[in-house]
Amino acid sequence: MSSHRPEIDSLSGEPLTPHEWDGIRELDTPPPRWWLLIYAATIVFSVGYWVVYPAWPTMDGFTRGLFGWSSRGAVAEALTASDAARAGFETRIQASTVEEIEADPELLRYAMAGGRAAFLDNCAQCHGTGAQGQAGFPSLIDDDWLWGGTAADIEQTIRYGIRSTHPETRFMEMPAFGADQLLSRDEIADVADYVLTLSGAPATEGAARGAEIFAANCASCHGERGEGSREMGAPRLSDGIWLYGGEREDIIRTVTYSRRGVMPHWEDRLSPEVLKKLTVFVHSLGGGE
Template identity: 45%
Template sequence: MALEKLDPVTGRMTTGHEWNGIEELDTPVPRVVLFFLAAGTLFAIVYWILMPAWPLGSTYTKGLLGIDQREVVAEQVKSAAAERVTWTDQIQKASLGEIEADAALMQQVQETGHRLFVDNCAACHGVNATGGPGFPDLRAKSWLWGGEPDMIAQTIKVGINSTNDDTRVSQMPAFGRDGVLERDKVSAVVDYVMSLSQGAGATADAQEIAAGQEVFAANCVACHGEDAKGKHDVGAPDLTDKHWIYGGDRGSIHLSVYGGRQGHMPHWSGRLSELDLKILATYVHSLKGETQ
């Protein structure tokens, strides 16, 4: 039978329980615990009275304050939609110059455009639009199809080598694989192309570069132009800058010339509205990065 007694050290009664000579004190619950328990209970009762709280079959207790979170959210959505209509109408009617000159509109373009870019473009071009192997760096401003917002919007809309009826079409022939150029001519034109962006001293001797220039003039100028700066109407890249989609080292350039290239970009005409296309194109146009 448990027998309570006074503990001589603390002056408190024991519970009478003992384990191996250790006795348990009958310590009361701290007052601070009782206080917070009472405060929590009081808060719950007041909340149940004032706010919607208890389900009642097909309805619920409304509370004395009559607050309805659905109505609050609906009002917030309505307000946000009205605010969006204001600036989207301005963007639809404004030209690029007017949009870029308006700091408030550009802030909306940056915020909305970034979300559109991350949702639709980042998988290939990267979150920061810096591209990667096979995908161009959009901050470099080395455009294949033109860098004006309307041209960018058109590229996004119809895609490149996509299933859209109006898709942009571009392909680099496989000069080596298909036997258009012999091996020595492929090597020579690679040396010439490397000299355009890296300088003659970085590639081969002058004679090899001169031979490559002749091959280039006979086979490549139709797309890349006589100055090798590319042509936007056929999506041919500028070969004189330092921005490469498939790599600017000798091996990568040789592979491009020998085996050809055919990039692919899906069209977004069925997914993005005309407004979204304009916002996204303006956002891409506004991206800052290294230029050549």
């Protein structure tokens, strides 16, 4: 049988196939065994796959596989599972007070995520994406509160608004002392000088006159020493934090025309759960009391 033994290539020592093209011979080097084994395994796997999973198109659809699995079904199932988990959290939010939510780390994390999202959707355009505030819109991350920083205060503010159209709104209007001719220009300039001394500006002659004007016209809301009043929503004037600016001209403008910033009410626009999440979120921003 030696005539069937393959010829050996003299250069490489490898067997040769019988093929020859214009004197060029082909080495007979089969693919390695590991390669063949993997190749066979993939064929076996693909046959198994056709049987188990949806695979081949048919005239009226496709083969559905042994267990009827489909990626659409898998997504639907995952959604149902996450809905169920959410519904669990939502029920717990519904049943818990803000304090209880804050005491439960898992529920707090859920409420904070929802609160942050609702804040970005509804509040950030006025209060800033980081709730840092801007001129005319108070910062919600410091502990300087116009109306109060307890959870209950914050919830009331969000629910009913400030100078909003809700009948329960928080409400207080600073008179427009100049526009309504309650004080003269000079008196307003003097009282502005006095207000500046409350947060550290040096006393002037005008400020001394202004002190009396302040006691007569302003202290009822802002307090004897400008410490502010939360019942009135009257800002503290002695802390160097200004909603409408702390330059002399800003203060003159505030006293002349008043400002009357409006915070909309959210009670009938957001669900009770979202209101609660927003309260938790704002309460935990850093200034919560």
